[in-house]
Amino acid sequence: MEFDTLDLRLMHALEVDARAPFSRFAEVLGVSDQTVARRYRRLRTGAGVKVVGVVDRPRLGEDSWILRLRCTPDAAGPIARSLARRSDTSWIGLTSGGTEVVCTTRSSTTEARDELLLGKLPRTPSIVEIQAHQYLHRFYGGPSGWLGKSGALTEDEVARLRPEPGAYEAPVRPLPEDEPLLAALRADGRASVAELQQRTGASESAVRRRLDQLVGSGTVYLDVQYDGPSFGFGVSALLWITAAPSALDSVGRALAGHREIAHAAAVAGPCNLTAVLVCADSHEVYRYLSETLGRLEGVQHVECAPTLRQVKQLTYEEPRIP
Missing domain, CATH: 1.10.10 (Arc Repressor Mutant, subunit A)
Structure with missing residues (x-):
């Protein structure tokens, strides 16, 4: 199924105010209500578009972690699916030849964190290495959706759609x-x-x-889930970046402004920054790494791990068995 500029504009509009009525989208996009409704239904069925209400756990001061689990070759998929069923996990993907599971998790209590990080995961025989990175500061992501960097809507159109600030x-x-x-x-x-x-x-x-x-x-924000390749964004990768401590904030802010970066955060762990890179193809990944990121002052080391399969975004549905 092919999608066009109007579809991308509607996606951007959803990201600005996901609960706005179709009539409001239609007015800003310059089409009929029926066209918006039809396009939205098509996006749901053809590109996996789904509006999801998310509790902004970092805003509430709750612990969030990103885990890198190196597994035996036959175990990564089952472990990823098992983690996806948990209510305290969100983004889960397979990287590094399919033997590494990357998982974002949050813990409302110290006991819940320790049960997973110090109990369940270390006792899993097919997990051979665990790296845990604690989120310290979000530079981009969460309520700030990546489609806002697409320029699909003009600044005036965004202003017309943006809801009134909360009280x-x-x-x-x-x-x-x-x-x-x-x-x-x-x-x-x-x-x-x-x-x-x-x-x-x-x-x-x-x-x-x-x-x-x-x-x-701001406790709850509306996130738009979708299938990136349907819109020409065929490659995503996780970046593990080490920056000089004095450059940590400047590098993080620079990442937040890059069109290719969908999420960027400072973390504690083996590296001090992590980011999600979204590109059209591998050539664009190379250009980003060698030119845009490679020229940032203060960057000392970069590891790029392409995402082979995304198992869970914010919600998870069990695969249907034919």
């Missing part, structure tokens, strides 16, 4: 009773208030009020 300066910490609402948003971030009411059992006014609090405070 909350500090994050609103989710409560246990918020879980049905959060689960419904993970399933469909564009679900209407009426649909959320049906799924949670709360009144529409209560749902609307809590939704405004969680989203308006």
